[in-house]
Amino acid sequence: MQVWYHCENVYPFVPQDILDRAESVRASLPNKYCDPKISADLFEECLDEHLLCDDLGVNVVSIEHHSGINSLYGASPMILGILARQTKKVRILSLGTLITIRPDPVRVAEEYATADVISRGRLEIGFVKSGDSEMVSGNANPVGYVERFWEAIDLIQKTLTSHEGPFSWEGKYYTHRHVNVWPPVYQRPHPPMWAATGDPETSAELGRRGMINALVLRGPEASKRAFDAYRAARREAGLSAPGTDRFAYAALCYVGDTDEEGLQVGSKLLWFLNTSLKQSLQMSKFLPGRTPPEFAAQNYRSQPRPGSETNIRPGQSLIGINAEQAIARGILCAGNPDTVYRQIMDIYDKVGGFAHFIFIGRSGFLDHQEAEKGIRLMAKEVLPRLPAATPTPEIRAAQAAE
Amino acid sequence: MAESERLLVNGIELDVVRRGTGRAILLLHGFQTIDPNAPFLDLLSRHGEVIAPSSPGFGNSPRPTDFDTVYDLVHLYLEVLEMLPGDNVTLVGFSFGGWLAAEVAVACRHRLDKLVLVDPLGIKISDRETPDILDIFNRSPDVVRRSSWHDPDRFAPNFDEMSDEALVVYARNREALCLYAWHPYMYNPQLPRWLARITVPALVLWGASDRVVTPDYGRAYSRLIPGSRFELIDDAGHHPEVEQPEAFAERVAPFLNQ
Numbered sequence: 001m002q003v004w005y006h007c008e009n010v011y012p013f014v015p016q017d018i019l020d021r022a023e024s025v026r027a028s029l030p031n032k033y034c035d036p037k038i039s040a041d042l043f044e045e046c047l048d049e050h051l052l053c054d055d056l057g058v059n060v061v062s063i064e065h066h067s068g069i070n071s072l073y074g075a076s077p078m079i080l081g082i083l084a085r086q087t088k089k090v091r092i093l094s095l096g097t098l099i100t101i102r103p104d105p106v107r108v109a110e111e112y113a114t115a116d117v118i119s120r121g122r123l124e125i126g127f128v129k130s131g132d133s134e135m136v137s138g139n140a141n142p143v144g145y146v147e148r149f150w151e152a153i154d155l156i157q158k159t160l161t162s163h164e165g166p167f168s169w170e171g172k173y174y175t176h177r178h179v180n181v182w183p184p185v186y187q188r189p190h191p192p193m194w195a196a197t198g199d200p201e202t203s204a205e206l207g208r209r210g211m212i213n214a215l216v217l218r219g220p221e222a223s224k225r226a227f228d229a230y231r232a233a234r235r236e237a238g239l240s241a242p243g244t245d246r247f248a249y250a251a252l253c254y255v256g257d258t259d260e261e262g263l264q265v266g267s268k269l270l271w272f273l274n275t276s277l278k279q280s281l282q283m284s285k286f287l288p289g290r291t292p293p294e295f296a297a298q299n300y301r302s303q304p305r306p307g308s309e310t311n312i313r314p315g316q317s318l319i320g321i322n323a324e325q326a327i328a329r330g331i332l333c334a335g336n337p338d339t340v341y342r343q344i345m346d347i348y349d350k351v352g353g354f355a356h357f358i359f360i361g362r363s364g365f366l367d368h369q370e371a372e373k374g375i376r377l378m379a380k381e382v383l384p385r386l387p388a389a390t391p392t393p394e395i396r397a398a399q400a401a402e
Numbered sequence: 403m404a405e406s407e408r409l410l411v412n413g414i415e416l417d418v419v420r421r422g423t424g425r426a427i428l429l430l431h432g433f434q435t436i437d438p439n440a441p442f443l444d445l446l447s448r449h450g451e452v453i454a455p456s457s458p459g460f461g462n463s464p465r466p467t468d469f470d471t472v473y474d475l476v477h478l479y480l481e482v483l484e485m486l487p488g489d490n491v492t493l494v495g496f497s498f499g500g501w502l503a504a505e506v507a508v509a510c511r512h513r514l515d516k517l518v519l520v521d522p523l524g525i526k527i528s529d530r531e532t533p534d535i536l537d538i539f540n541r542s543p544d545v546v547r548r549s550s551w552h553d554p555d556r557f558a559p560n561f562d563e564m565s566d567e568a569l570v571v572y573a574r575n576r577e578a579l580c581l582y583a584w585h586p587y588m589y590n591p592q593l594p595r596w597l598a599r600i601t602v603p604a605l606v607l608w609g610a611s612d613r614v615v616t617p618d619y620g621r622a623y624s625r626l627i628p629g630s631r632f633e634l635i636d637d638a639g640h641h642p643e644v645e646q647p648e649a650f651a652e653r654v655a656p657f658l659n660q
Contacts, residue, residue: 136539136540141585142584143580143581144581172468280542282539282543283540286576288573288576288580288581289577289580293571295573296570297566297569297570299573300561300572300573301562301569305566
């Protein structure tokens, strides 16, 4: 199994009373509450954690979120550029650039290709649909974003695999008449592609495309539904059954020397759910395009009527969760190495296996020293015991042919 | 006559409310579709046949795939003008529908006899750092509510009391509006240049308490339409036809009949 370290580089230092008064901790919280000197320290610490991962054989994840306390990584390709040069061995996953809010996917493809070259072929490219406050801060129309997501992926894939001179793209959402990026990608035909999603329709499309399906903080039940949709879509399309190498599971995770330490430090990760998800109504449930109008009865009333259709977003149901609940729901793995190993394998069995475990190992007030200790214990005491990946047949054949 | 019926325009199906008889008075709705029970409909129908379609994606009108721009809506209503019986049509546009009505009036002189714009959107007046039109998607629902109505407690929609069907239509209207008008937000940068093409008599009405778009924006709008008259309606916000239906009809009636 591949283990991936994921740190969102959060900014937890805004006083709680200001957060309580703010309508949203994303998109509209003034940046005067973010001290650039503290931010510089945080970047240094988080990037150092990624270098420690490189020494220990733990892969690293770059992300982006916008305009809020939940992440200072505003541009995944920029972080990739640093990781591509500063790490030497491990794989680097972008999970990902918020492609639905970028006006020009060709530019993103160019940045990815550059990072792949700098890293000499260690890049993996993940896509996330984004939504909510990021549509607002990204000035992107929230209506139609799913369709835009797929066209952006198509255009990026075409850009990364075209080597014979300019091609033209006149799609529904993007037009670019002269596409010919330099340098081209290092890996051929292109770096592995991922997407983080939870809805079965998207997972089914990922299955047909053979992309890696990552489930982030969704728990085993929702993850299994998504993975099953992935498998079924491939079966129905006459494609080979996927190995575990197509599936990734992401959870908050902290490994301590003892169960007490693991739980005590790991509980700090819940800040991400309990503090950083607060969004205003207009940037969440009232934002058009986010949920179908058919769910309006449940969305708009102050108290949903019994029997009305429900469609609570996954994040909403996690706010206020405690450590025991989070562990029971497969959102958090925390304890000593044996405990964390058992928790991961329990989820592994429930969802039918995965070859990638993404551990969100730093968030909230969990500090740099604690994060590095968790990374070391994960790398030395847990990772070696996790099962090997099973490859997807046609992907293995394609790799052998290269 | 049925509460609502269907109008087929170039293969596009529109849900339409019709009321009254006589000259055609075509209403283009704003953020929300027109309530068939709205008192102003009956008041207007004393002066002609009121025809109020729901634009594709709004109300119960389906939206064809790839029908997703203001350009589509303008051409749709140009086609509706050609289809309506009689010599000439009076066009009344509210808010977002006021933008469409202005675009239609710029493009079509021969089928219109009069134009009424009620708190219309569609142009940019102020400098680049001053938004003219309240961002009803990005601002808090409370701010939008207070800015939209003179008396929000009496007139703003009460989601807890609305039926499931009404809430679905409300959300559907917001989604369609967002699709058409997200960017540039609720205006066409080119429109001010062409408003001078409007040659039919035009009346620009404005709710005095409108803070979605202020009366000053309305005065500037009116100045760009040659010969147009600007009038305020007191004790009304962005929807004077809803908050002050009598005052609204009293302004429109003499204009229609002059």
